Amino acid sequence: MLNNASDLMARQxxxxxFKLSVEFxxxxxxxxxxFGIKQxxxxxLLLEDTQSLQDMARxxxxxxxxxxxxxxKTFVISRKSLLTLEALSKELSVSRDDLVESAxxxxxxxLLKERQQQKHREDALFKIKVQFDQSLEFLDEIExxxxxxxxIYNFLKTAIGSYRSAFSDMENVVEKGKRIAGLSLEKF
Numbered sequence: 736m737l738n739n740a741s742d743l744m745a746r747q748x749x750x751x752x753f754k755l756s757v758e759f760x761x762x763x764x765x766x767x768x769x770f771g772i773k774q775x776x777x778x779x780l781l782l783e784d785t786q787s788l789q790d791m792a793r794x795x796x797x798x799x800x801x802x803x804x805x806x807x808k809t810f811v812i813s814r815k816s817l818l819t820l821e822a823l824s825k826e827l828s829v830s831r832d833d834l835v836e837s838a839x840x841x842x843x844x845x846l847l848k849e850r851q852q853q854k855h856r857e858d859a860l861f862k863i864k865v866q867f868d869q870s871l872e873f874l875d876e877i878e879x880x881x882x883x884x885x886x887i888y889n890f891l892k893t894a895i896g897s898y899r900s901a902f903s904d905m906e907n908v909v910e911k912g913k914r915i916a917g918l919s920l921e922k923f
Contacts, residue, residue, distance in 0.1 A: 747814045748775060754805040754832045758919055759839045765914055766842055769849065775811050781838035782816040785823060791837040792827045805832065846915065853912040860909050867902050870895050 767774045782788070824831045874888075874895050881888050 748811050749814050749817055750809050751812050751817050751820075751831075752807055752809045753835050754807050755836055755839075756805050759836050760806070760808050761918060762842060762846060763839055765918060766846065766849075769911070769915060775813060778810065778812040778838075779816050781841060782812075782819050785819060787841065788823055788834060788838060789827065791840070792823070792829050792834060843920070846918070846920070849912070849915050853909070853916045856909050856912060860905055863902060863905060867898060870898060 763774060763777060767777045820831050820834055823829070823834055827834075874891055877888050877891055
């Protein structure tokens with residue numbers, strides 16, 4: 736809840752540049768798109784739990800780890816998130832980039848769950864397609880029995896038209912989820 740001007744200032748958008756691995760950048764982008772939220776909001780959620788970030792940073796040996804190939808990327812984040820990140824970086828003697836990647840790693844369980852759900856969706860869509868194809872054959876049979884001008888045929892045709900529209904929407908959901916299923920997790 737906003738209580739004063741400083742609360743508004745903390746939510747102000749700023750640009751921050753990080754060097755992150757491609758996998759982490761893709762993960763952030765994909766999950767933000769998949770769940771229909773802005774990357775800024777996702778950053779805020781990841782960075783507001785400072786205790787988790789501190790715990791993760793203490794468990795990792797960032798200085799001794801083999802550095803991954805990283806690219807520079809600028810993100811829009813809130814001023815509060817940037818200040819939190821900078822304070823944690825100084826306090827823990829860890830780079831901002833490493834802290835951001837640690838924060839993004841916290842999305843791994845969500846990503847794994849979504850990948851499993853995607854598999855279920857693909858299985859379900861296959862079964863739905865079989866039924867949809869059968870409904871089209873059934874519509875042809877009814878047309879042969881009563882004719883294309885009969886109200887029974889037209890009611891069924893309307894119902895199958897709705898089915899077709901819903902099926903198309905389902906295909907779009909599954910297609911959208913394929914990006915998550917194809918994301919490489921080896922470097923996490």
